Amino acid sequence: MSSAKGNTMRSALGVARGRGSAKTGAADHWFAERIGGIALVPLALWFIFGAVIGNQGVDHATFQAWMGQPLNATLMILFILAAFHHGALGAIVVQEDYIHAPAVKHVTVLLTKLFAIAGALFGTVCVLTLAFGG
Amino acid sequence: MPTHERPLSPHLQVYKLHRKIAPALSISHRITGMLMFCLGTLFVILWLGAAAYGPESFATAQALFASPLGYLVLFGWTVVLFYHMTNGIRHLVWDTGCQVSIAGVRRTGLTMLAAVVALTALVWIVGLAVAL
Numbered sequence: 163m164s165s166a167k168g169n170t171m172r173s174a175l176g177v178a179r180g181r182g183s184a185k186t187g188a189a190d191h192w193f194a195e196r197i198g199g200i201a202l203v204p205l206a207l208w209f210i211f212g213a214v215i216g217n218q219g220v221d222h223a224t225f226q227a228w229m230g231q232p233l234n235a236t237l238m239i240l241f242i243l244a245a246f247h248h249g250a251l252g253a254i255v256v257q258e259d260y261i262h263a264p265a266v267k268h269v270t271v272l273l274t275k276l277f278a279i280a281g282a283l284f285g286t287v288c289v290l291t292l293a294f295g296g
Numbered sequence: 297m298p299t300h301e302r303p304l305s306p307h308l309q310v311y312k313l314h315r316k317i318a319p320a321l322s323i324s325h326r327i328t329g330m331l332m333f334c335l336g337t338l339f340v341i342l343w344l345g346a347a348a349y350g351p352e353s354f355a356t357a358q359a360l361f362a363s364p365l366g367y368l369v370l371f372g373w374t375v376v377l378f379y380h381m382t383n384g385i386r387h388l389v390w391d392t393g394c395q396v397s398i399a400g401v402r403r404t405g406l407t408m409l410a411a412v413v414a415l416t417a418l419v420w421i422v423g424l425a426v427a428l
Contacts, residue, residue: 196391211422214370215423221354222351245337250333252326252329278333292348
């Protein structure tokens with residue numbers, strides 16, 4: 163009963179695991195969220211300065227030629243994947259903290275994953291369509 | 297084993313957010329993150345999607361983003377992104393165990409806000425210089 167007080171042979175970490183609002187060991191989720199966040203710092207700066215400001219007011223042919231360069235297409239797909247992955251991980255943590263009805267939480271978490279997968283896939287297909295001159 | 301106070305999620309109702317900078321900055325990290333995920337990504341997808349669908353839709357999207365309302369949206373997008381980015385770096389500093397104190401929270405918070413203003417200004421000075 164008083165496992166948290168120390169009358170146990172289980173380690174403090176073993177007692178604490180699964181007690182958070184995610185109801186599961188969260189170290190992998192926590193780490194992945196930070197790896198994605200670190201990757202997004204240079205990727206987002208490239209997106210703003212390289213992709214958006216560099217392509218201000220250009221016509222379709224110019225933009226298509228720009229996206230046809232392998233490095234630009236690769237960085238854009240990396241940015242899309244990292245953004246939706248990091249965003250989904252963060253949004254799921256927020257929902258686990260604030261949505262207390264389990265049924266509602268499971269549905270919104272599932273919808274979050276669907277949104278992230280669909281958005282990342284559509285964005286990637288758009289980049290490839292442009293890059294391969296569709 | 298001593299019982300320590302466990303960390304709590306940023307909470308909206310139990311703190312006087314208008315009087316304390318730390319909880320206001322904390323919940324703003326989550327709000328800006330949700331804004332980028334739910335709305336910010338849609339503008340990126342709109343731009344890339346319009347380009348993938350051809351010259352007509354891309355011209356429409358480019359004109360939309362170059363309109364006054366488009367500039368307002370893009371300005372908000374940059375502020376929200378730079379807030380979440382610089383405050384995210386602040387969280388990474390805390391993850392190493394540095395600046396975890398009342399003074400550290402205030403010091404890094406004010407530094408972060410200054411960085412948001414500086415980065416937003418830099419983007420718009422460079423962006424408008426390229427455009428004009």
